[in-house]
Amino acid sequence: MASLDAPPVGTPTIRWRVPEMHPEGRKFVFIAGALAMLGYWWFGWFAFWPLAGLTLWVALFFRDPVRVTPQGDGLIIAPADGLITMIERVPVPRELAGENGLGDAPLVRVSIFMSVFDVHINRAPIAGTIRQVVYISGKFVNASLDKASEDNERQHIVVEGRPDADGNARRIGFTQIAGQLARRIVPFVKPGDMVAAGQRIGLIRFGSRVDVYLPDDIAPQVALGQRSVAGETVLGRAGASAATGIAQ
Known part of the structure; x- marks a missing residue:
């Protein structure tokens, strides 16, 4: 008994x-x-x-820490812990643009600022195949500033999701950006690697930012000032309404 x-x-x-x-x-x-x-x-x-x-x-x-990643079609998961500091439509960085990347049209960029007190392990926003990993050396200005996305040391990554019934595959691009204290971006993946949503893909040492570029069929599900949890927070969702206004 x-x-x-x-x-x-x-x-x-x-x-x-x-x-x-x-x-x-x-x-x-x-x-x-x-x-x-x-x-x-x-x-x-x-x-x-x-x-x-x-x-x-x-x-x-x-x-x-251990993270439990939400499962479901059309979900984009936050790749970083930190504060949502920017949600705006911007031109795609040239390293992510083109037919082999995210295309040439402007996309919504969600920026996550990681302080020195946040977890700095970055995770894959979707399941799929790593198509691009492009490292660029640069400066170390404050990562919370908009110009950090163009001036700082950074690493661009493109993940291509699994094809749907029509053979179309969604691509998500994101950029790891070093900050004032960060002095190295450490990758855990390379082009051709298969990843699961929420899988560890790299880290940035000591204070930094991650920018995520959302396709037009993905609506942001976070608001400015919200804190995200890597591998757990739903950053965007297909077929949903946006959680906040988007700067143009």
């Missing part, structure tokens, strides 16, 4: 757990930890505690 305290059959037991740290962060945690020990050795507790706090922050920066 089942215990009265036992959960109903089929009910999962959910427990909170500390997010794991991505392997990319291990060397930085080691360096910060070594500095903390050296600070203690040379200057005592006065130097140790600030450097120990820095070590903890570095570990938290590279945290890689």
Whole structure:
């Protein structure tokens, strides 16, 4: 006979757990930890505690929490954690334009600004095949500024979804943009790779932005000032009404 305290059959037991740290962060945690020990050795507790706090922050920066990605046709999932700072129709970057990319007509761009306190693991907005990965070196101005999309170090990615019944495949382009503190964009994928929606595709070190370009049949489902969660927030949806006005 089942215990009265036992959960109903089929009910999962959910427990909170500390997010794991991505392997990319291990060397930085080691360096910060070594500095903390050296600070203690040379200057005592006065130097140790600030450097120990820095070590903890570095570990938290590279945290890689588990995410549950919504499933459904026509969904575009947020590729980054952060603040929705811009939703506007703009020309497509030349690296993403053309018949092998997103075309030449202006598209709606949704910009997600990641502070140094956000999770910086980026995820695929749709399931499909990576068609383009284009890296461009550049400056490191504030990633929240509009000109960062043209001036900063950045990486453009195009994902082509699975063909529908008519053989048409939707393409989603997005751009990882380095910020003032970010000094490297780390890719996890290359052209030809198959990805699932919400799969980890890269990270940007230390504060940055991600721009997502939505096709005309996709309506934004987020509003300015909203916070998105990579791999979970529905950024856009086919056949839906837009959640907010779009700057032209």
